[in-house]
Amino acid sequence: MRVSNFLLANSGVQNILKQQAEVLTTQDQISSGKRVSRAQDDPAGMKKILDLESVSATNDQYNKNIDTATNQLFQEEYILDSMTNLLQRARDLSIAAGNAGLNADGRSAIRFEVEQLLSGLLDLTNSVDGNGHYMFSGYATGTKPFSITNGAVNYAGDQGQRQVQIGTGLSLPISDSGYAVFLTPKNGNGTFVTAAAAGNSGNGVVTQGSVVDSAALTGDSYEIRFTAVDTYDVVNVTTGATILAAQSFTPDQSISFDGLQVEILGQPQTSDVFELDPSQSQSPLETLVNFISTLSATQSTDAEKADYQIGLGRALTDIDSAMSQISDVRAQIGSRLNFLEVQKDTNIQANIQIETTLSTVRDLDLTEAISRLSLQTATLQAAQQAYIRTTSLTLFNFLQ
Missing domain, CATH: 1.10.287 (Helix Hairpins)
Known part of the structure; x- marks a missing residue:
């Protein structure tokens, strides 16, 4: 008992x-x-909750990365816009410098302004972000990318393009190297560049030229050599072959060969030579350095005056090339910003769906719980x- x-x-x-x-x-x-607060409440449910919360936290981090990327790209866009305005001013000055009535004082004033533009452009290429990192140095964010020494432009960065993850398996560039933005534009017309030889004596001015048959291009260097004031030869300097011999010269008339075409304005003299070489990469900094050199040159002889006009033409063409490249990069930045906006909305929508699922698994049905508590209390x-x-x-x- x-x-x-x-x-x-x-x-x-x-x-x-x-x-x-x-x-x-x-x-x-x-x-x-909450229906599930501890693993013992519902082991399977708790595992699902932890998995969903992990995905949600990852999406939140992606959106923080997107905010960082957006700020970075907006800053780059602002800097490139400033560069565009600066180069547009330099372009205007290259046209003004060609005014026939411009005297030495006028050229000096333009040169001074271009020197200020060059200084401003150099500062912009060495811009830093909010963390003090150089924006156009590639991966080498602690290295000042651009410098000018004795008229020579130096680039100390690399070609790296920093990226950030903005979604599962999805990354986006948040920077552009100085190499990609400033060192890829080609000088001249983008295919070849023209110049007058140093020993010329006439007032002939060679134009920047154009491509009339891309299939016929060779990529070689050429010279137009005047054997008399009204006769010239075209020589392929790379191969040594004479392409055209004893051609009659008429000022302003087109000269075409191997897919290339130029005009020579004015009157060259016997033994004058005009050079055509393949275009090379040239930074806008170098373009302004060359422009300043053109403005600084004396114009005592016909040949010097002709060189001045050729230099101005080169400056205008090279500035246009630099502005075109910067415009292309700005278009890419705009596309990235649009994609970031879309991806952020995708991440937000994913988290809304996750929160709905979490609520189903984790949250309490209050009405049912109160009824259950009443029954449990009575029991x-x-x-x-x-x-x-x-x-x-x-x-x-x-x-x-």
Whole structure:
């Protein structure tokens, strides 16, 4: 009998404790608003919750990366816009410098302004971001990319393009190296560049020329050599072959060969030579250095005056090439900014869906929980009353 009473009492206590635990669990759920707060609440559900929260946190980090990338690209766009304005001013000055009525003082004033533009352009190419990193040095963000020494432009960066992850398996460039932006434009007309030889004596001015048959291009260097004031030869300097011999010369008339075409204005003299070489990469800094050199040259002889006009033509063409390259980079930046906006919205929508799924797995149905708590409380009270009645039943109760 004693063993039976003990077992009965112990069973009642265990039942009460179980009911109390269920009540406390439900109360905690109502208080937190969550059905699953610990692994023991629902092991499978908790694993799914942790997985979803991890994905959501990753998407949040992607969006932080997108904000950083957006700020970086906006800053680069602002700098490139400033460069474009600066080069446009230099272009205007190259046209103004060709005014026939411009005297030495006027050229000096233009040269001074171009020197200021060169200084400003150099500063812009060495711009730093909010973290003090050089923006156009590629991966070498601690290295100042551009310098000018004795008229020579030097680039100390690399060709790296920094990227940031903005989605699962998705990265986007957030920078452009100085090499890509400033060292890829070609001088001259983009295919070949013209110049007058140093020993010329006439006032002949060779134009920048154009390509009339791309299939016939050789990539070689050429010279137009005047054997008389009205006769010239065209020689392929690379191969040594004479392409055209004893050709009659008429000022302003087109001269065409191997897919190339130029005009020579004015009147060259016997032994004058005009050179055509393949275009080379040239930075806008070098273009302004050359422009300043042209403005600084004396114009005492016909040949010097002709060189001046050729130099101005080169400056105008090279500035246009630099501006075109910068425009292309700005278009790429615009495309990246648009893509960042779309991807950020995608990440936000993904997190909204994740939050919906999380709510289904993790959050509590409050109405159901309150009903369950009411039932559990009633069950606990019943268990407690049953325990009291059971433990008070002894032989003495029946004898009374």
